[in-house]
Amino acid sequence: MLFAGLPFAQLAAIFAVAGAAVVAFYILKLRRRTIAIPFSPLWQRILKDKDATSLFSKLKRLLSLLLQLALLALLVIALGDPRAAATLMKGRNLVVLIDASASMQATDVAPNRLGVAKEEVKAMIRGLGGADRMLIAQMDAMITPLGPMSGDTSELDRSLDQLAPTEARADFPRALRFATDTLRGVENPEIVVVSDGDLGEATDAAGPVHLGDTKLSFVKVGKGRRNVGITQFAVRRYPLDKSRYEVMLEITNTGDQPEDVELKLLGDGMPVDLTKYRLKPGERLPRFYPNLSGASSKLEAELALLDGSHDDLPADDHAYALLPERRRAKVLVVTSGNTYLEAALLLDEYLEVTQVSPVAYVQKYAPKLATGAAGFDTVIFDGATPAEMPRANTIYLDPRGPGSPVKVEAEIAQPGFDHIERRHPIVRFTALDDVNIARGHKLVPEVGDKVVGASQDGPILIAGTRAGHKFVALGFDVRDSDLPLRVAWPLFLLDSINWFTDDDATYLSSFRTGEVWRVPVEASATQATLKSPGGLSSIVPVHEGRAVYLGERSGFYELSVADAQGGSGATAPDAPNPAGAASLTTGFAANLLDVTESTIAPADQLVVDGKTAGPLEGFHVGVRRELWIYLLVAAAILTAIEWATYHRRITV
């Protein structure tokens, strides 16, 4: 036994002084109050029985004194902070990485794996040595230290209380990197990983994580593996029929038993499809739902076991997707009159066409378009080329003059589409090879422009970008060809407009949890308000026209930014919009969709840097090495005994 607090000599001196004081006060305590009585023989009558027990009374008084001295001894020893010699080894520095990924929500152990992990760490805290220090960190898509490195059990308990589940994959290399960085240069470093196992290779962009001398311990959580989950889910509208859409999903049985499941597809909460499947162990079953129709915008897939029971991981039994909005594209047509053009644009009901003459354009629309404030998605110049390219996506039919985005050279007689860049979106599904053209002009592309169609004499169809806006230039008047009589004509126009508006091309029906989401928003906004599936709102930054957020929960999100015309910035999460500051809200969905997380079979061992993690050791639950706590408790108990015996007249 050694004293980590005051040295023994000092303790002995304190005990001597305090003990003398106790004895002195005890003697003084025995000096009773003197009370006069008129006639003592009456008292002698009742006290003669007591005389027989006077020796016992003296012994009891002595016991009381000894009790007080014992109390004093306990307190003095507590001041010395006694420690067992074996426990006075150098304290360990521990980083506990608690896996909070989606698979830790598996309910194969009660209440769930994360709850069991919490209890395991609590037991570790109770078993900490007096000189041990611990840092608890939550490991999910990122690594979050829940508190400072401390040896204070109450502080560690408070840290542990902040642990929260996520629906994302754990970034184990990042967590290990954090732990090794934290433990660099400290004595007795140890990393304890509390997880259900399958954390993948401990390798990131910087290479494999090296543990060095750091000890690695692994606490396995979980025992079951029965799970069927949705591992893929996507939806998109048909490019040419936006009233219809198709869904692709994949369900996987990660368990070791065949499972009968029921897959339900919901559109805005209403059932769209219900199918029953039987999945063999480990089977991945992709399903495709073509030609779905309806006004639904929110799609949700639900998976349930047919026997009414639940698998061990409910987090992957739901998947969410948001159908792209069927927005009307605003098209400004600058023409002196072109029946073929007007007719082609009538084919798409989601086009909002405004037709103006070249003169009216110059007077009315050109100033607005020069600032980008006109709000048109596409401007089509038919035989009329403006002096300056508007700040909008533009289609030039037979451009002329210096305002053309590409240089227009000499006329070509009877050009044809001898060369076609067929993979370009604007010529998708078109057949232009046999188009007959009476005359046209050779177009000269600039660097970065794409020649989509060319005759032997030169390019006649070019696509490119100017000042951030796309353009398509067609080097002939369509009325000088038979192109308007072909199906390719409206397809070419609509493909071009779709290319401009990015419809279907880059749309993501859902984001994946655990990744950094970049959601397109109003370009001028600097921040946005994100409302998560739980109803919580938070402010997220907007960078280069996209709100950036690391999402860890699946479900439907709403992102709001203040309208550029009404004000800048996002509205406060809980404040009403200021007057005139209209809010633009867009929605999106997020899903786990990770077969690795859906595979919940716990791993028996953890290997990092070629070393297998050892079992947890050195934690003696229930035995704090700080004995002064127990001494204080004993002193308190002795005080209670003294109090009780005194008031029950046992020791007096």
Add this chain to the structure above:
Amino acid sequence: MGLLDRLNPLSRRPAEIKASAGDDLFDDEFQRKLDYLAIVSRKVFAGRMRAERRTKKSGSGIEFADHRDYQPGDDFRYLDWNVYQRFERLLLRLYEEEEDLSIYLVIDASGSMAFGDGAKLKYAKKVCAALAYVGLANLDRVSIVSTSDRVMERMPQTRGKARIFKVFRFLRELEPAGVTDLEGALKGFVAQNKRRGLAVLISDLYDPAGFERGINVLRYNKFDPFVVHVTDANEGRPNLQGDVLLYDCETGDEREVTVTAKILDRFAQVHKEYLQEIERFCATRQVAYIGADVTVPFDELILRVFRRGGFLR
């Protein structure tokens, strides 16, 4: 009490025995009550208990008492000739002699009577003064004796209401002192007073040697004892708690006691039994007894004495 005071055994005992302040005892109100009591004593007992009291001593009274055989030298005038005629025996007629009664008021002035705030001694003085006034008003010879373990002070026999102020003065000057020894004190008393009479013992009867002996001294010496037992109910239920050192205010005997509610109950029981023991003793010995609780107004107690009988015959 300071630490040094606690360590000094000589300073431990508080001054429990206080000198009685007699100045306010016999004020005008008290004297008016005495007059009232004197009137009441005459009114209630008029006709059968006049001022003159009868003794059993045979003599020249008018009321026949008994016969006895003639002895040579007896006065022939008292021979009962009718008896001689019928029985031929010479018997002398005896008559109860009418004389003024001697009333001795024996007041216990020991330390225990002044215990606490001295309520018992004050009360005893008032009762003593009241009885003395009644006696004086009835033309009896009244004498007052204070005792502890001996006869301490003595007011010679006197008679007539006007001497009440002498009584007051005597009682005022009476100071409590000494231990109680009724036997020793009353032996001295009977030795000093050859004339027998009514001996009213006003005491708390806290006699370590036993109260019986003192009363028996009076009985055995032909006095008519009348016990006025002064009691204080607070003494039966003292306000004590915890560890205390009890000491007898008269003898100085010490006793360490841890007072609990249980012990207090037992003490109250013992105290009650002690009072009952005294009352039972007096009853079995035909000694007039009256309990005088200090909380009872003294004039009411005097009326009880009258009703009880034994004081006025």
